Amino acid sequence: MKRVIEVRHLVKHYTRRSFFVKEKPIRALDDVSFDIANREVFGVVGESGSGKTTLGLTTIRFIEPTQGKIFVDGVDYTSLKGKEFERFRKRFSVVFQNPSHALDPNWSVSRIVSEPLESVTQKEKEQMVFDALNEVGLPKSFAERRPHELSGGQKQRVAIARALINKPQFVVLDEPTSALDVSIQAQILNLLVDLQEKHNLTYMLISHDLNVVGKLSDRVAVMYLGKIVEIGDTIELFRSPLHPYTQALLSSLPGKKQFLEFSLVGDVPSAKDPPSGCRFHTRCPYATEICKREEPKMLAFGDTHSVACHNTHLVKQKAVQHPERIGGFERA
Ligand SMILES: Nc1ncnc2c1ncn2[C@@H]1O[C@H](COP(=O)(O)OP(=O)(O)O)[C@@H](O)[C@H]1O
Numbered sequence: 001m002k003r004v005i006e007v008r009h010l011v012k013h014y015t016r017r018s019f020f021v022k023e024k025p026i027r028a029l030d031d032v033s034f035d036i037a038n039r040e041v042f043g044v045v046g047e048s049g050s051g052k053t054t055l056g057l058t059t060i061r062f063i064e065p066t067q068g069k070i071f072v073d074g075v076d077y078t079s080l081k082g083k084e085f086e087r088f089r090k091r092f093s094v095v096f097q098n099p100s101h102a103l104d105p106n107w108s109v110s111r112i113v114s115e116p117l118e119s120v121t122q123k124e125k126e127q128m129v130f131d132a133l134n135e136v137g138l139p140k141s142f143a144e145r146r147p148h149e150l151s152g153g154q155k156q157r158v159a160i161a162r163a164l165i166n167k168p169q170f171v172v173l174d175e176p177t178s179a180l181d182v183s184i185q186a187q188i189l190n191l192l193v194d195l196q197e198k199h200n201l202t203y204m205l206i207s208h209d210l211n212v213v214g215k216l217s218d219r220v221a222v223m224y225l226g227k228i229v230e231i232g233d234t235i236e237l238f239r240s241p242l243h244p245y246t247q248a249l250l251s252s253l254p255g256k257k258q259f260l261e262f263s264l265v266g267d268v269p270s271a272k273d274p275p276s277g278c279r280f281h282t283r284c285p286y287a288t289e290i291c292k293r294e295e296p297k298m299l300a301f302g303d304t305h306s307v308a309c310h311n312t313h314l315v316k317q318k319a320v321q322h323p324e325r326i327g328g329f330e331r332a
């Protein structure tokens with residue numbers, strides 16, 4: 001596996017500034033480490049508020065991490081400043097969930113798509129916009145349209161054209177189809193897969209939809225309250241999830257057999273005051289004393305699968321076995 005991105009001990013705390021009150025920071029990411037290989041689709045799943053968006057945006061320094069290191073092709077990206085940083089940053093791009101929010105309603109498609117371009121002539125710009133629209137399956141005539149004249153799927157195609165215009169190496173896809181009609185979702189996902197193959201792109205695919213992540217990702221990271229609690233090869237992780245949280249997420253898939261006899265109840269606790277020890281212990285049926293006290297470390301189970309749980313053996317033993325599910329997981 002050729003690594004392109006190596007993230008080490010990444011931390012992001014959001015602090016609200018106020019003159020009078022010193023508020024506790026929101027610990028959106030807490031000591032997260034992972035690698036992403038060249039041309040890989042790296043999936044990230046977890047409930048809302050678990051830190052997925054923050055993980056995506058800090059990895060590419062579209063928001064600054066509080067601590068930690070990011071190496072890209074061996075270069076310490078976190079140490080780059082000024083012009084050097086601006087230049088390097090062009091290797092990265094992002095597609096957001098809601099294209100209606102991401103596109104300025106007063107701008108033409110042409111202006112939206114070409115906005116990230118620098119030092120090109122008007123003629124080159126025009127050609128690049130036409131090429132970019134063609135890539136995402138939109139006719140040239142769309143260049144003059146405004147966002148309100150486009151459907152949801154067309155808007156997302158425009159957002160993708162914009163994200164790819166500078167020929168990035170790595171693209172964060174933050175819930176790229178969550179705001180779209182189900183009938184349109186597959187078209188957009190297929191387009192993203194085609195573009196990845198054509199341009200040798202590497203993706204971080206963020207989604208709370210396990211079906212989407214399961215179908216498209218090579219590897220998956222499961223996030224809970226600012227931590228990666230399990231990470232592994234997609235097929236392996238979907239067949240034999242080792243963290244009770246992952247098991248609970250997978251069990252919630254409609255029409256799928258349950259891995260567990262319990263289902264996830266309650267909300268994710270506050271990221272301002274995360275539970276002590278293992279952050280999942282307040283919702284975990286297997287929690288023991290040590291879980292309240294000590295934060296579990298990531299342990300490797302085989303070459304491609306790691307989990308942070310004190311009671312993995314208990315969890316494995318208690319997991320409901322469904323032989324028909326083993327091997328029954330289909331990939332696109
Ligand atoms: N700009 C921000 N300022 C303050 N808190 C934020 C900001 N963005 C996210 N958060 C908080 O950080 C945590 C993680 O959020 P986020 O990364 O958006 O998670 P997800 O994408 O999984 O829903 C949440 O508690 C959220 O409220």
Ligand SMILES: [Mg+2]
Pocket residue numbers: 052053054
């Ligand atoms: Mg998000």
